[in-house]
Amino acid sequence: MNARGSLWLPLVVLLLLAALSYWIERAVQAPSANGQVTKTSPEGIMENFEALRTDMTGKPQYRLSATRLKHYTGTKRTEMESPHFIQLSTETGEIDTTARQATVSAEGDEIDLQGDVRVVRAARPGQSAMTLRTARLLAYPESDLLRAPGPVDIHDDTLDMRAGGMTYYAKRRSIELSGRVKATYLSRKS
Known part of the structure; x- marks a missing residue:
């Protein structure tokens, strides 16, 4: 059981890092008038x-x-x-x-x-x-x-x-x- 727990820990850490990087990407994007950057901006x-x-x-x-x-x-x-x-x-x-x-x-x-x-x-x-x-x-x-x-x-x-x-x-x-x-x-x- 201890071996199975050690396999899940890296997977959970990777999922947390992916969610954090997605949140950071959305937070730093330049806002526009309607919240989306367009080709005409x-x-x-x-x-x-x-x-x-x-x-x-x-x-x-x-x-x-x-x-x-x-x-x-x-x-x-x-x-x-x-x-x-x-x-x-x-x-x-x-x-x-x-x-x-x-x-x-x-x-x-x-x-x-x-x-x-x-x-x-x-x-x-x-x-x-x-x-x-x-x-x-x-x-x-x-x-x-x-x-x-x-x-x-x-x-x-x-x-x-x-x-x-x-x-x-x-x-x-x-x-x-x-x-x-x-x-x-x-x-x-x-």
């Missing part, structure tokens, strides 16, 4: 987010900041409130972009800016600063490409322009306009 939330991307030599390429950043594990999507994106380039000049909100694709190669989007290209020798305003702008940082699928307003010292859509190639410093385009050339003041 953000994995992480950051306030006053700032990031700087550099090339292989350590030279800054662009800076990204936001008042709030949410990252979702299920879709690998990232959402930002009040994003501020600055492309830093000695060849093309600084391009400063702000919006009310933005979504970054799972691969990080597309940024969808929405709500009062404003893009300012810094002045360079021989070129004045240029301001672009639109409701939505798609930015492709790796390709140095900006695309506005809807109406845009563009202004610099010599030009006021409106168009139904736009694609901006930063490396070539060229703009392709689509839809109904209206341009007014302004005389330079001496």
